Amino acid sequence: MSKKGILLVNLGTPDSPATADVRRYLDQFLMDERVIDIPKLNRTLLVKGIIVPFRSPKTAKLYKEIWNEDGSPLLFYSRVQAKMLQERLGDEYHVELAMRYQNPSIASALANLKAGLVESIQVIPMFPQYASASTGSVMQLVMELVSKWPTVPPISFINSFHDNELMIKVFAENARKHHVESYDHVLFSFHGLPERQLLKCDHTGSYCLKNADCCQTLNDTNKFCYSAQGHDTARLIAQELNLSKDQYTVCFQSRLGKEPWVQPYTTDVLKKLAAEGKKRLLVFSPAFVADCLETLYEITVEYHEEFKALGGEHVQLVESLNDSPVFIEALAGMVK
Template identity: 45%
Template sequence: MKGVLLVNLGSPDSTDPKDVKRYLEEFLMDERVIDLPLWLRTFIVKGIILNTRPKKSAAAYEKIWWEEGSPLIVLSERLQEKIDHLTQVPVALAMRYGNPSIQNGLQTLYNEGVTDVLLIPLYPQFAMATTETILVKAEELRQRHFPEMQFTNVPAFYNHPDYVRVLSESIQSQLENKEWDHLLFSYHGVPERHIKKSDITKSHCKIDGQCCQTASPAHQFCYRHQCLETTRQVAAYLGLKEGTYSSSFQSRLGIDPWLQPFTDKTINKFASEGVDKLAVVTPAFVSDCIETLEEIGMEARHEFQQNGGKTFHMLACLNDDEAWVKVLSRWIDEWALSPIEK
């Protein structure tokens, strides 16, 4: 029997600093998030970050927390419920960190008799710290607890025509009847070394301004290329004029080189250079979360206006948008109708 597991990033169980600390420890101790030797990762995370960050992060979560709970969890649950009503196979939900866990999601499907699972990491672009860690964790759990299961993985869909269409039309509808000077595509940042580690050619990715535009097998797993390509294809779909849109990267951590340009510096630069009306979309996320609602919707908005900007349009993620639900449901049904490989 076939079934589907949707997997998103995750969230603390509450805004209590203890829950936030527990979540951050699981997240930051992942070797694909902070890819340093265990002793150094432990020192940085448990010796430094977890002694200072939980209270600050808890305060940030409090700003965006909904009555029903974490926005990311609530929105993911709404998405799962809508898809489950439209598809022919069971659809479960899991988070890479926190609850409900991937093990819990697989167990739910197993209890329904599912042995053939379609894994859908809810990330349009591939990255070590997102898609890869989900697939690795799921395989570890399969081998340990569900050896009779087999997985099919949905690849990065950053350039899938269906995704480009629904993202473009979502942007268009949200900006309808609004005035804006520039549309910024803000993607979650990653360290430059992640890009090079994911380079299957071991030589193509130089992050030199040219490699992402030069065809290569490396692009299958290159987060930077995939982000820039999402921007390019959406801009083409919407007919945006050159100079009216750009890409940037948010949420950096530590002192190592991260992908640039940085979102915060870019937004402040726009404000100081006379861009009065800025719109920001965050296509690395399909569900609104602390990085979109607080980091961009509150902090970046405040900085933009403090530096001279006037109007700031924060665009919602796809969330449980009906067009997005229909796309995912169709992908699932197409897979469900295909024969099970032996």
């Protein structure tokens, strides 16, 4: 019986927390023309001459803090999600997992689907909100690789699932475990992007960043905007938890370089809330479907310590979707 191929793709992780493996990961990641979208010569000089040599040892130390007996948490949970989805979908489907950077590679996963004689391939980039640097990069590489096949099967892509009802319910339920009402404020901290990448998504050239509220609601102009989709995700989770607008803030973490990135920055929001006397913060990171370095270390450790130094008491991470059966139902719904 012919099967339908499903390709789940997450961002990636080093093969180990060793500096050499982290260096290879960062090199492949940051040399992607969609991640650092500047001319190739400038990107090469910046990445290979400055960022990777200096950042690799520091990043390796951070990975060692979150690495456990199962290895990389991101890869571990991604494998669990792929296994659970395969079991949920049954024998009519062939599910493969890939990472955009490092292993298992997209090329190897596509080769497995090809060898499995699938009749079609559906690609699900595991990023709830669309961004050129994540979902767009996955789409581009898949199309480049498959375009070289003598026979190209029907291929489809999930562009985003920022408003998926079941995903929203999982995030909300994870928050309830921490007794949301016991916190002074809630943060929705998304991974950051340079502002120039948002501007490129505005095909009109006259809407993006022209006013402070351009991302607050989705419309035809910003429907593919990462920030606007992020605000929509936050609004839906807040609605599920009955949070008013003054009870939560949308912000962005993980900047690189000196040019403007999407704002407000999470670090600035922490300072503002501490100055207002807030003591306990509950933090979502809804750009990720599995806990990783950005959640397990940047939020749980760095932001917690930073907030305490400012006079706060506690920063609590809301766990990601990880091995939630309800999230697997959400994926199955996208497939079917």
